[in-house]
Amino acid sequence: MRLSRYFLPVLKETPAEAQIVSHRYMLRAGMIKQASAGIYSWLPLGFKVLRKLENIVHEEQVRAGHIPMLMPTLQSADLWRESGRYDGYGEEMLRMQDRHGRDMLFSPTAEEMFTDVFRSHVKSYKDLPLTLYQIQWKFRDEIRPRFGVMRGREFLMKDGYNFDQSKEDALHAYNRHLVSYLRTYERMGLQAIPMRADSGPIGGDYTHEFLVLAETGESEVFYDSEITDLKFGDREIDFDSVEQCQAVLEEFTSRYARTDETHDEAVFNALPEERRRVARGIEVGQIFYFGTQYSEALGATVQTPDGTSVPVHMGSHGIGVSRLLGAIIEASHDDKGIIWPEGVTPFHCGIVNLKQGDEAADGACEALYGSLTALGLEPLYDDRNERAGGKFATMDLIGLPWRITVGPRGLKNGVVELTCRRTGESEELPPEQAVAKVAEIYAGI
Incomplete structure (x- = not known):
């Protein structure tokens, strides 16, 4: 969505x-x-x-x-x-x-x-x-x-x-x-x-x-x-x-x-x-x-x-x-x-685009959205023209267990940021690895 x-x-x-x-x-x-x-x-x-x-x-x-x-x-x-x-x-x-x-x-x-x-x-x-x-x-x-x-x-x-x-x-x-x-x-x-x-x-x-x-x-x-x-x-x-x-x-x-x-x-x-x-x-x-x-x-x-x-x-x-x-x-x-448990979360993962309108960021978010959806998962893609702080606040409020953050700076290094809502811990991963990790988390649920 x-x-x-x-x-x-x-x-x-x-x-x-x-x-x-x-x-x-x-x-x-x-x-x-x-x-x-x-x-x-x-x-x-x-x-x-x-x-x-x-x-x-x-x-x-x-x-x-x-x-x-x-x-x-x-x-x-x-x-x-x-x-x-x-x-x-x-x-x-x-x-x-x-x-x-x-x-x-x-x-x-x-x-x-x-x-x-x-x-x-x-x-x-x-x-x-x-x-x-x-x-x-x-x-x-x-x-x-x-x-x-x-x-x-x-x-x-x-x-x-x-x-x-x-x-x-x-x-x-x-x-x-x-x-x-x-x-x-x-x-x-x-x-x-x-x-x-x-x-x-x-x-x-x-x-x-x-x-x-x-x-x-x-x-x-x-x-x-x-x-x-x-x-x-x-x-x-x-x-x-x-x-x-x-x-x-x-x-x-x-x-x-x-x-x-x-x-x-x-x-x-x-x-x-x-x-x-x-x-x-x-x-x-x-x-x-x-x-x-x-x-x-x-x-x-x-x-x-x-x-x-x-x-x-x-x-x-x-x-x-x-x-x-x-x-x-x-x-x-x-x-x-x-903070939703994975078994009942309304969406499996949030996608936050830090620079809506940037060609690379938009393309990477669309690819993530398509890959997650193809695996039978339901991502929520924040594609609004909203400041980054507002997007993070919305994601934290609604409590999705995992968030993938996409920005031009990370994409230059070939990575996105995967964050756990419960612990607040983040790691930088290539987009395909971030998708694979989210899919693995939900595989047994």
């Missing part, structure tokens, strides 16, 4: 309403624009990252054997009355009526809808196990929306629901989701720590939250420092294997990690003092097992081999996709702007 043809409305000044880093940088980098309190338009750069996150979530869910579908954002109140949650959910649920006076709501979550689909079409244990999921917009009418996409009213969320014949099978689904989430977050360049948590209004006996450590996190967290050394890495997991999923679960949850809601001071203090950590965390996902709570209320049953009809065991598993954008920025930035 050529920046002169792209829509990137960057701001030089920080809007007064932006209180945290991610909100400030998302507004300044032209990623979002507030439409109303807690509701945002996603501008091209922000939308591009959002879709990358969504694609990673889809890929890892499908890898784990889960099946995507899509539910409506508007739901009938009848299902929620049937489950007993319509009156009890609270004022966060946006309620309305259609022209015929029928009670409707804007979905804050989708347990009822998925359970209704299941009970309408699945009758036998032979069709189990089954996990269905969607990535869809949700609405929760926060009393005080703030912090940009971190606590908005409208948000993009992956929510999945497993249906199993027994508690044992459902707990395997729980473990399988925990493993798939570890893979998902690592691909995004995040270390999301699974922490035992409170189930909240969804309910359930087993639940873990995934939290990213950040100074602006809304939750106080207590954890064993050894957990931050754990990496999922490139290991291959058979998601049908109870033993393999259980082994990963034990590895990542055997060390102490709790939110303030479930913190046990005595257990925490039993850790060696040098390993005790207290910090802030941003929730980016949560998994639940809640047994037969919804299947009993809504009549979601299957026939067992002996002909008995039993309610299925269920769990739900969520990832805040739009919230992840803010979490990544909170965890990865400096005083100049965003």
